[in-house]
Amino acid sequence: MQQLKLIAAVAAVFLAGQAQAQSTIKIGVVTPLTGTYAGIGQQVKWGIDLAVKEINDKGGILGRKVEAIYEDEEANPNVAVQKAEKLFQVSKVDFLTGTVNSGSTLAVGQVAERNNRLASTTVSYSDAITGDKCSPNMFRVNAKAGMQSEALAEWLVKQKPGGTVYFLGPDYEMGRSTVAAFKDAATKRGLKTVGETFAPLDNKDYSPYFGQIRAAKPQVFYTSVAGNDTVRLLTQMSEFGLTKGMIIVGAAGTITAQNLAAVGKAAEGFVTGVGYTMEIDTPANKKFVGDFKAMWKTDPDLFAVDSYGVVYFYKTAAEKAGSTDTDKVRTAMRGLEWQTPQGKKTMRAGDHQAILDMYAVKIQGGKFKIADKVSGAASVGPDTCTKF
Amino acid sequence: MTELIESFQFVYGPQMANGLAIGVAVVLMALGLTIIFGLLDVINMAHGEFYALGAYLGLTLVAKGVSFWVCLALVPLIMAAIGYATERALIQRVFHSGDRHTLTLLLTFGLAIIAEDAFRLVYGPNPYKPDAPISGASELLGVMLPNYRLFLIVAGAAIILAVWLVVYRTSLGAMVRASAFDRNMASSLGVPVDKVYAGTFAFGVALAGLSGVLLAPIYSVFPTMGKDFILLAFSVVIVGGMGSIKGAVIAGLVLTQIQSISSLFISPVWSEPLVFGIMVLFLMVRPQGLAGRLGNG
Numbered sequence: 014m015q016q017l018k019l020i021a022a023v024a025a026v027f028l029a030g031q032a033q034a035q036s037t038i039k040i041g042v043v044t045p046l047t048g049t050y051a052g053i054g055q056q057v058k059w060g061i062d063l064a065v066k067e068i069n070d071k072g073g074i075l076g077r078k079v080e081a082i083y084e085d086e087e088a089n090p091n092v093a094v095q096k097a098e099k100l101f102q103v104s105k106v107d108f109l110t111g112t113v114n115s116g117s118t119l120a121v122g123q124v125a126e127r128n129n130r131l132a133s134t135t136v137s138y139s140d141a142i143t144g145d146k147c148s149p150n151m152f153r154v155n156a157k158a159g160m161q162s163e164a165l166a167e168w169l170v171k172q173k174p175g176g177t178v179y180f181l182g183p184d185y186e187m188g189r190s191t192v193a194a195f196k197d198a199a200t201k202r203g204l205k206t207v208g209e210t211f212a213p214l215d216n217k218d219y220s221p222y223f224g225q226i227r228a229a230k231p232q233v234f235y236t237s238v239a240g241n242d243t244v245r246l247l248t249q250m251s252e253f254g255l256t257k258g259m260i261i262v263g264a265a266g267t268i269t270a271q272n273l274a275a276v277g278k279a280a281e282g283f284v285t286g287v288g289y290t291m292e293i294d295t296p297a298n299k300k301f302v303g304d305f306k307a308m309w310k311t312d313p314d315l316f317a318v319d320s321y322g323v324v325y326f327y328k329t330a331a332e333k334a335g336s337t338d339t340d341k342v343r344t345a346m347r348g349l350e351w352q353t354p355q356g357k358k359t360m361r362a363g364d365h366q367a368i369l370d371m372y373a374v375k376i377q378g379g380k381f382k383i384a385d386k387v388s389g390a391a392s393v394g395p396d397t398c399t400k401f
Numbered sequence: 402m403t404e405l406i407e408s409f410q411f412v413y414g415p416q417m418a419n420g421l422a423i424g425v426a427v428v429l430m431a432l433g434l435t436i437i438f439g440l441l442d443v444i445n446m447a448h449g450e451f452y453a454l455g456a457y458l459g460l461t462l463v464a465k466g467v468s469f470w471v472c473l474a475l476v477p478l479i480m481a482a483i484g485y486a487t488e489r490a491l492i493q494r495v496f497h498s499g500d501r502h503t504l505t506l507l508l509t510f511g512l513a514i515i516a517e518d519a520f521r522l523v524y525g526p527n528p529y530k531p532d533a534p535i536s537g538a539s540e541l542l543g544v545m546l547p548n549y550r551l552f553l554i555v556a557g558a559a560i561i562l563a564v565w566l567v568v569y570r571t572s573l574g575a576m577v578r579a580s581a582f583d584r585n586m587a588s589s590l591g592v593p594v595d596k597v598y599a600g601t602f603a604f605g606v607a608l609a610g611l612s613g614v615l616l617a618p619i620y621s622v623f624p625t626m627g628k629d630f631i632l633l634a635f636s637v638v639i640v641g642g643m644g645s646i647k648g649a650v651i652a653g654l655v656l657t658q659i660q661s662i663s664s665l666f667i668s669p670v671w672s673e674p675l676v677f678g679i680m681v682l683f684l685m686v687r688p689q690g691l692a693g694r695l696g697n698g
Binding site: 184210211212213215216217218220221222223224225227228240241244245248249252253254271272274275276277 | 407408412413414415416419420422423526527528529530532533538545546547549550619620621623629630660661664665668669670673
């Protein structure tokens with residue numbers, strides 16, 4: 014009798030475990046937890062963990078608990094592919110997210126297609142992901158590179174209609190493509206180009222280019238340098254008295270928390286286009302920032318908020334579909350509207366690019382302040398995806 | 402005519418003035434390198450990291466309330482002590498082996514890697530930008546130049562002159578040159594060659610540290626800053642003649658002017674290959690450089 018009870022108890026525990034496993038919705042997260050991009054991967058994880066905790070506290074998705082399973086992709090597309098395959102095949106995840114560099118996102122999109130499962134990036138900027146390399150299984154909930162320059166140009170043309178712009182970028186693929194994208198957005202809005210310079214990456218001294226900039230007499234100066242190059246460029250320009258009366262704008266990565274202190278006073282007045290800032294004054298954002306700080310003892314950034322939002326994106330879609338079936342969820346995701354700390358986002362059906370409000374942010378008193386809000390419709394640009 | 406004046410005022414004038422300030426910075430870096438090479442026959446791959454260490458020391462001292470001007474004297478003294486210790490403790494050990502060039506090159510290269518990571522551990526990966534102790538900009542003949550860069554040109558010229566005087570016009574300098582010319586003969590005439598070697602290495606390191614303090618307000622301070630000037634400084638040493646002070650000054654000023662002016666006509670990315678091309682040309686056609694070695698002029 015005693016033995017029978019034991020067997021029954023074991024069986025009960027076993028069955029409960031089985032039922033638990035069947036009912037859990039698994040979200041696979043392939044993100045860099047080591048290496049250069051580990052800082053970004055960390056924010057991705059923090060954002061997702063917070064959302065998963067909130068959702069589970071309120072009863073989960075479709076009455077099922079949610080579980081996030083992490084794999085380190087080391088910001089390497091080859092590793093990302095293996096880890097994504099493992100998550101789909103072994104862990105049987107329902108949805109995949111987390112990839113940071115655009116190469117990993119594109120590669121993981123193909124893995125998702127082969128496994129007939131859905132995935133979304135929350136970080137990658139490359140326009141191609143929802144452009145000419147779009148995939149019916151890949152979504153993007155964050156702003157793409159083009160949206161940042163469109164938002165910035167939209168703000169700029171209000172300040173200086175028909176103004177003259179000088180461009181300075183680092184001479185490599187990313188530097189040239191960001192300059193080209195902004196130039197395109199600016200020219201379309203009637204701004205004029207008066208000169209451009211591509212300086213080597215890790216340039217020491219920018220003063221050899223100041224003569225040309227001075228001679229061109231631009232009203233606006235655009236740059237897409239990053240890291241320590243920004244420190245040198247902007248402080249040297251300010252020492253040469255070049256920034257007086259000029260509007261200085263740049264790419265989203267030009268001034269970050271890492272180099273803001275070093276750029277110091279020379280950063281004052283710098284404007285860029287972003288998809289998120291902690292300054293957004295809405296109850297939803299204040300709650301998010303407060304909860305995030307309480308849980309992780311640090312500030313959330315763009316990557317954390319977009320990754321937090323992707324879990325709600327999946328939740329809203331699965332609940333609308335009433336199922337976790339790939340085809341039903343995909344249909345629900347197309348055109349889906351859902352709430353995030355950044356405000357309402359809409360997933361465009363034609364290319365799987367989220368439409369979200371963008372912000373022109375300006376550095377004032379050493380902090381990014383919102384200078385203007387640019388509607389998602391004005392910054393998202395045309396749908397160029399032809400694959401579905 | 403007005404077009405010509407304007408193109409000078411806006412384009413060539415500032416370009417040459419800026420080139421001069423960069424040139425002085427490069428010569429300061431090359432000076433220590435060329436002296437160490439000329440005398441010790443050691444290629445100091447860690448020279449850039451000594452420059453970075455000087456900048457970080459200056460940063461730390463200024464943060465502790467020491468005035469920038471005091472740092473200009475204090476940092477070279479500390480750096481000289483570090484240089485002396487490095488020479489006696491490390492370089493001396495491999496100096497007398499048969500494969501001196503390879504071993505000292507690898508040793509200093511290893512030091513450079515350790516130093517770079519040590520900066521990252523102690524000060525973090527983010528850059529620092531000390532404020533220039535002299536602010537504002539002045540206009541000379543219509544050319545705008547920040548006052549601190551004017552100071553750099555003047556101070557750099559004074560330092561170069563002082564180094565030249567020490568090496569060529571003092572008995573200390575005579576001992577250095579004698580040791581460089583013929584180590585055994587100098588030793589038998591009573592010159593304490595080992596101490597002269599260590600002292601010269603310390604002097605070169607102190608110069609690197611001084612450059613670090615002087616240039617930090619212009620170029621900012623970060624772990625990999627040692628790599629910034631080192632390639633250009635090596636080119637200057639090769640073109641100028643390894644061990645020659647005069648050669649380093651001429652080569653430094655000419656090469657940076659070439660780089661500065663050429664970036665007006667060709668893509669800036671190509672102005673560095675141009676300078677390195679000149680270096681390669683010199684190695685092929687005139688390997689001894691513009692001037693000879695330290696002992697010779």
